[in-house]
Amino acid sequence: MIKNYIENANFEDTGFSYTLSLISGKHKMVILYCLMEFAPVRFNELRRYLKTISDKTLSTNLKELEADGLILRREYPQIPPKVEYSLTERGESLMAVLEQLCTWGEQNRQERT
Numbered sequence: 001m002i003k004n005y006i007e008n009a010n011f012e013d014t015g016f017s018y019t020l021s022l023i024s025g026k027h028k029m030v031i032l033y034c035l036m037e038f039a040p041v042r043f044n045e046l047r048r049y050l051k052t053i054s055d056k057t058l059s060t061n062l063k064e065l066e067a068d069g070l071i072l073r074r075e076y077p078q079i080p081p082k083v084e085y086s087l088t089e090r091g092e093s094l095m096a097v098l099e100q101l102c103t104w105g106e107q108n109r110q111e112r113t
Helices: 002-008 015-023 028-038 043-050 055-067 089-112
Strands: 071-076 082-087
Touching: 015 028, 015 089, 028 043, 028 055, 028 071, 028 082, 028 089, 043 055, 043 082, 055 071, 082 089
Parallel strands: none
Antiparallel strands: 071 082
16 A cells, blocks of 8 residues: 555655755755855855855856745945845745754764764
């Protein structure tokens, strides 16, 4: 009976799958974490925080997070241009999950060393 249930189950229809689709990738969770800790943050500050990310990759990730409604891009009409990123209300609601991941990591990292 369980085997039949698994055969008919579709992972893509789960909330877990949807959440992963929003935060998947090497840098998205780190970007969200940075915005949680230091918002608002400018592009170059994010790049320095992430260290090894290219401008193109960072830009793509920011655009995807903005399109998913997790971050807000605020552009100031000045020269030189100034753009700041911060979490939206929807993005802030995801921070409880990231904080739990951080807590788990801190507890388990110390146990291994």
